[in-house]
Amino acid sequence: MANLLQDKTVLILGVANKWSIAHAIAAAARREGARVLLTYQGERQRLTVEELGAELGADKVLACDVSKDEELAGLAQALQADGVTLDAVVHSIAFANREDLSRPFVETSRSGYALAQDVSAYSLVAVARTCRPFMTRGGSITTLSYLGAVRVVQNYNVMGVAKAALEAAVKYLANDLGPAGIRVNAISAGPIKTASARGVKDFGKILEGMLAMAPLRRNTDPAEVADTAVFLASDLGRGVTGNVLYVDGGFQVMALAAP
Numbered sequence: 001m002a003n004l005l006q007d008k009t010v011l012i013l014g015v016a017n018k019w020s021i022a023h024a025i026a027a028a029a030r031r032e033g034a035r036v037l038l039t040y041q042g043e044r045q046r047l048t049v050e051e052l053g054a055e056l057g058a059d060k061v062l063a064c065d066v067s068k069d070e071e072l073a074g075l076a077q078a079l080q081a082d083g084v085t086l087d088a089v090v091h092s093i094a095f096a097n098r099e100d101l102s103r104p105f106v107e108t109s110r111s112g113y114a115l116a117q118d119v120s121a122y123s124l125v126a127v128a129r130t131c132r133p134f135m136t137r138g139g140s141i142t143t144l145s146y147l148g149a150v151r152v153v154q155n156y157n158v159m160g161v162a163k164a165a166l167e168a169a170v171k172y173l174a175n176d177l178g179p180a181g182i183r184v185n186a187i188s189a190g191p192i193k194t195a196s197a198r199g200v201k202d203f204g205k206i207l208e209g210m211l212a213m214a215p216l217r218r219n220t221d222p223a224e225v226a227d228t229a230v231f232l233a234s235d236l237g238r239g240v241t242g243n244v245l246y247v248d249g250g251f252q253v254m255a256l257a258a259p
């Protein structure tokens with residue numbers, strides 16, 4: 001594999017540290033020859049993401065807290081000022097209160113529910129609307145989902161409901177943006193030990209279950225999620241939109257553990 005993203009510019013939202021799935025996607029995009037732009041959430045993250053961006057060979061590191069309309073507008077201004085044309089956007093962002101990922105789902109507060117939906121699902125709509133004017137050649141928007149959108153995963157709770165909304169948003173956005181040649185898809189990744197994942201109570205048990213049950217009998221490597229993101233961003237993915245692609249070692253097809 002080489003140069004699948006030559007001459008393409010990819011905006012990647014969601015690098016927090018080197019374990020972030022977005023970091024693996026940025027590395028794979030660079031490997032394939034893309035010009036990469038990164039964003040960070042708030043001043044607290046700026047230095048770290050700038051350092052990671054320099055290591056990765058990212059062109060720019062821009063501010064964007066997706067829960068703030070003014071920061072989305074600021075992102076658009078920065079892209080405009082640079083005369084950027086985007087070919088692909090990767091939305092690798094989610095957030096929920098820690099207590100909502102440990103107590104029974106029925107205890108979820110109105111504000112916790114709204115927060116998870118706003119940051120983890122609505123933000124894809126807002127990001128798509130912000131980026132659309134810069135995708136004049138068409139292109140690809142990819143988000144990250146999880147099996148908890150369609151099945152009950154213990155303690156995933158409010159985030160599962162947000163991912164269900166996210167996957168529905170993928171379909172509506174694919175319909176809206178398809179005529180402009182913009183494809184919208186989700187990658188449903190298997191569980192990976194990241195900062196966000198550690199917020200889910202007993203996440204270690206989810207990893208153990210995956211290892212025992214997945215047809216490939218191993219956990220998901222962020223690099224294989226990243227390679228699927230490259231496929232979707234590249235011309236190889238040109239016929240794929242409105243889809244959820246599982247990169248989970250096949251776990252989603254299983255009902256009972258293999259003997």
Ligand SMILES: NC(=O)c1ccc[n+]([C@@H]2O[C@H](COP(=O)([O-])OP(=O)(O)OC[C@H]3O[C@@H](n4cnc5c(N)ncnc54)[C@H](O)[C@@H]3O)[C@@H](O)[C@H]2O)c1
Pocket residue numbers: 013014015016017019020021022040041064065066067091092093094095119144145146147188189190191192193194195196197
């Ligand atoms: N790790 C897993 O097991 C797994 C599995 C399937 C899907 N996912 C999804 O992958 C995506 C990336 O998560 P990750 O596991 O790499 O964890 P991560 O903690 O490294 O990444 C989450 C990112 O979301 C960002 N974010 C949160 N609130 C934000 C806001 N208001 N504005 C801008 N950015 C904000 C954080 O800064 C961080 O960069 C998430 O959507 C997550 O749900 C993760």
